[in-house]
Amino acid sequence: MRATLIHGTHDIRVSADVPDPRLRDDTDAIVRVVRSCICGSDLWPYNSAADSAEGERIGHEFLGVVEEVGSGVRDTRKGQLVVAPFMWADNTCDFCARGLQTSCRHGGGWGSDGTDGGQGEAVRVPFADGTLVPMPGEPDDALLASMLTLSDVFATGHHAAVSAQMQRGDTVAVIGDGAVGLSAVLAANRLGAERIILLGRHTDRTDLGREFGATDVVAERGDEGIERVRELTGGDGVHAALECVGFVEAVRTGIEITRDGGLVGRVGVSQYTDVPLGVGSFMRNVGIRGGVAPARAYIEELLPDVLEGRIEPGRVFDRTIGLDEVPEGYRAMNDREALKVLIKP
Amino acid sequence: MRATLIHGTHDIRVSADVPDPRLRDDTDAIVRVVRSCICGSDLWPYNSAADSAEGERIGHEFLGVVEEVGSGVRDTRKGQLVVAPFMWADNTCDFCARGLQTSCRHGGGWGSDGTDGGQGEAVRVPFADGTLVPMPGEPDDALLASMLTLSDVFATGHHAAVSAQMQRGDTVAVIGDGAVGLSAVLAANRLGAERIILLGRHTDRTDLGREFGATDVVAERGDEGIERVRELTGGDGVHAALECVGFVEAVRTGIEITRDGGLVGRVGVSQYTDVPLGVGSFMRNVGIRGGVAPARAYIEELLPDVLEGRIEPGRVFDRTIGLDEVPEGYRAMNDREALKVLIKP
Numbered sequence: 123m124r125a126t127l128i129h130g131t132h133d134i135r136v137s138a139d140v141p142d143p144r145l146r147d148d149t150d151a152i153v154r155v156v157r158s159c160i161c162g163s164d165l166w167p168y169n170s171a172a173d174s175a176e177g178e179r180i181g182h183e184f185l186g187v188v189e190e191v192g193s194g195v196r197d198t199r200k201g202q203l204v205v206a207p208f209m210w211a212d213n214t215c216d217f218c219a220r221g222l223q224t225s226c227r228h229g230g231g232w233g234s235d236g237t238d239g240g241q242g243e244a245v246r247v248p249f250a251d252g253t254l255v256p257m258p259g260e261p262d263d264a265l266l267a268s269m270l271t272l273s274d275v276f277a278t279g280h281h282a283a284v285s286a287q288m289q290r291g292d293t294v295a296v297i298g299d300g301a302v303g304l305s306a307v308l309a310a311n312r313l314g315a316e317r318i319i320l321l322g323r324h325t326d327r328t329d330l331g332r333e334f335g336a337t338d339v340v341a342e343r344g345d346e347g348i349e350r351v352r353e354l355t356g357g358d359g360v361h362a363a364l365e366c367v368g369f370v371e372a373v374r375t376g377i378e379i380t381r382d383g384g385l386v387g388r389v390g391v392s393q394y395t396d397v398p399l400g401v402g403s404f405m406r407n408v409g410i411r412g413g414v415a416p417a418r419a420y421i422e423e424l425l426p427d428v429l430e431g432r433i434e435p436g437r438v439f440d441r442t443i444g445l446d447e448v449p450e451g452y453r454a455m456n457d458r459e460a461l462k463v464l465i466k467p
Numbered sequence: 468m469r470a471t472l473i474h475g476t477h478d479i480r481v482s483a484d485v486p487d488p489r490l491r492d493d494t495d496a497i498v499r500v501v502r503s504c505i506c507g508s509d510l511w512p513y514n515s516a517a518d519s520a521e522g523e524r525i526g527h528e529f530l531g532v533v534e535e536v537g538s539g540v541r542d543t544r545k546g547q548l549v550v551a552p553f554m555w556a557d558n559t560c561d562f563c564a565r566g567l568q569t570s571c572r573h574g575g576g577w578g579s580d581g582t583d584g585g586q587g588e589a590v591r592v593p594f595a596d597g598t599l600v601p602m603p604g605e606p607d608d609a610l611l612a613s614m615l616t617l618s619d620v621f622a623t624g625h626h627a628a629v630s631a632q633m634q635r636g637d638t639v640a641v642i643g644d645g646a647v648g649l650s651a652v653l654a655a656n657r658l659g660a661e662r663i664i665l666l667g668r669h670t671d672r673t674d675l676g677r678e679f680g681a682t683d684v685v686a687e688r689g690d691e692g693i694e695r696v697r698e699l700t701g702g703d704g705v706h707a708a709l710e711c712v713g714f715v716e717a718v719r720t721g722i723e724i725t726r727d728g729g730l731v732g733r734v735g736v737s738q739y740t741d742v743p744l745g746v747g748s749f750m751r752n753v754g755i756r757g758g759v760a761p762a763r764a765y766i767e768e769l770l771p772d773v774l775e776g777r778i779e780p781g782r783v784f785d786r787t788i789g790l791d792e793v794p795e796g797y798r799a800m801n802d803r804e805a806l807k808v809l810i811k812p
Contacts, residue, residue: 191561217727223751225727267810285754382562382570392749399755404737407567409630410758411730413749 125242181241279305311335470587526586624650
């Protein structure tokens with residue numbers, strides 16, 4: 123089959139010679155990919171991967187149709203349209219039971235441990251019953267993009283709000299106007315934030331942020347941005363800061379703009395080793411939670427609003443490509459020409 | 468009156484020439500101190516204060532009898548035995564309403580902003596109705612020590628557990644065997660922790676920790692201590708780590724021994740500027756909350772267990788002195804001869 127491989131920094135290739143996936147364990151399923159996409163976190167290896175002659179599988183967001191199931195699969199059926207969260211999990215262990223499927227005792231990430239990446243024609247899915255979430259009804263082309271965001275990007279924005287323990291009526295800040303940041307705006311709006319301050323400086327992106335529910339946009343960065351958010355909140359800061367970048371400066375901004383007693387919800391993949399959480403935040407009881415999003419825990423909760431059209435998280439996709447164009451898709455996202463790229467294999 | 472002054476590093480003096488407190492605002496009360504004590508956090512200035520000829524007031528934990536009230540005081544009455552939390556607060560502002568009296572819009576700390584320190588004969592108490600909590604019945608000498616711990620040390624241990632969002636049945640680690648650490652053990656036990664691992668290496672202290680409910684004691688520090696806690700928890704770590712030291716190494720230990728999805732509750736006054744919360748904790752969704760404890764928010768909840776003898780947090784006091792012996796009390800605590808020193812002025 124055709125699938126995407128990363129051979130090194132800025133070296134993405136689509137190979138037609140990747141072995142077709144086959145059932146290996148009896149709890150596996152094979153899913154034919156209908157939609158996939160490129161993630162902001164794929165750009166980290168895109169900009170740093172070591173050279174590899176054989177290449178590494180890549181891509182971790184996809185939805186598709188079940189083509190085959192193992193003998194131990196009970197709930198997942200051939201022909202079903204399913205969303206795969208960006209990590210697979212048995213969904214039965216104690217971590218899964220607590221809603222932390224990213225820490226599943228038997229789980230893992232796409233493209234590792236002998237699994238397929240999501241940016242290809244088909245994927246072997248371990249623990250199919252635990253991992254996959256069936257979508258009701260017939261595939262509706264108009265909904266596919268928004269359904270796909272449940273695999274990662276919208277679930278990740280939601281996780282930022284959940285981690286920050288945002289409450290209905292809160293004033294919330296979202297740091298970062300990438301696809302995750304915009305998803306966090308939408309998630310905070312869905313959860314009843316009264317005011318949403320989006321920190322970002324790309325007008326085309328913050329405009330979508332406003333449509334997703336941002337009430338204020340702060341283009342300033344660093345200390346100026348912190349000062350601006352404080353001004354907007356009567357000096358107090360926000361109840362919850364959703365950090366959707368991954369650089370320590372964004373975390374610092376989050377800590378500084380969070381009001382006493384509040385939390386920073388971090389979902390930007392950490393490119394830092396330490397966070398500035400010294401005596402200032404100690405005296406103010408400001409904390410930080412979050413991390414990699416257990417998308418699997420959220421899909422059922424978020425799905426009805428997608429199906430009924432109350433939210434359209436799929437609007438973060440501003441470009442659609444075929445599988446063969448994936449290298450160009452990476453380039454466009456890396457050069458900020460595209461916000462998020464949808465793939466129709 | 469007599470009161471304690473700090474004139475510099477290791478230079479604590481008791482002066483007989485401190486002005487008697489007088490009502491200043493109509494919401495003030497004057498409290499005659501019945502019991503006070505020395506806090507581990509008093510040792511930070513004890514070991515670092517700049518020279519001061521006139522000296523600075525010190526001490527922030529006390530209980531006493533109301534001697535006089537201003538015309539605007541409605542609930543606090545002359546003759547009442549009252550506990551003062553270690554920061555004063557109006558208890559009516561929005562932060563107070565959320566239980567964060569340490570961030571009160573009109574509050575402050577004892578010894579600052581023209582208030583008295585707690586290590587003296589009497590104290591002017593701002594916002595008497597908001598700050599003070601009356602103790603029912605007549606002063607019972609046997610209960611005074613435990614009542615006094617509600618002012619800070621036991622409330623701070625409790626705050627560690629609350630901040631870490633500890634749940635009944637959890638496995639909890641407490642880092643530090645000082646008076647706050649032992650209080651955190653007692654607090655976690657009171658809140659229903661199933662297992663409490665105390666990290667400390669002073670046997671006399673960890674012995675009291677066992678009486679307070681610690682089920683395991685880990686004397687090793689650093690990576691060895693981390694490894695030992697992991698062994699004790701089947702490799703998973705604890706649901707909640709209560710950090711009661713204030714050094715970054717203790718925070719790091721807390722992060723490393725907390726199981727995926729869990730929280731570090733920090734109450735050790737931060738002597739650090741950054742905490743090691745990089746990609747490892749990000750992938751495991753480990754966070755950190757806490758800070759200075761809003762003791763005022765907890766006193767009513769904790770008091771019944773003290774009054775009815777179900778808990779005896781006052782056992783952290785292992786030495787009792789008069790006001791004139793306060794300099795010696797500081798020395799004894801600083802040299803670890805005493806765990807926590809009670810003062811009868």
